[in-house]
Amino acid sequence: MTGVTKAWAMLLALSAASTALAASGVTGAALALPVLALSGLKAHVILTDYLRLSTAPGWKRGFDLGLTLLILAFAGLALAA
Numbered sequence: 001m002t003g004v005t006k007a008w009a010m011l012l013a014l015s016a017a018s019t020a021l022a023a024s025g026v027t028g029a030a031l032a033l034p035v036l037a038l039s040g041l042k043a044h045v046i047l048t049d050y051l052r053l054s055t056a057p058g059w060k061r062g063f064d065l066g067l068t069l070l071i072l073a074f075a076g077l078a079l080a081a
Contacts, residue, residue: 007049014042032078040071 001009018038021031044064047053053060 003049007045010045011042014038014045029078029081033075036071036075036078040067043067 018035021034021038024031044067047063047067048060053063
């Protein structure tokens with residue numbers, strides 16, 4: 001199995017987990033926080049495997065930092081709502 005195929009399988013699993021959470025009937029921050037975490041993982045997989053940022057570690061760290069800060073900001077908003 002190639003790296004891109006593994007990434008695709010991981011994206012399918014993460015999407016299925018997001019869908020299961022949404023269908024579970026959970027609402028509010030209890031839904032928002034895990035969905036934000038799953039979306040961050042999906043973005044990381046896309047950036048690392050599909051956009052091949054794994055070959056540019058400096059850029060990858062920068063994108064990971066920006067992504068983490070964005071998700072933390074959204075999590076703060078979800079908790080404040």
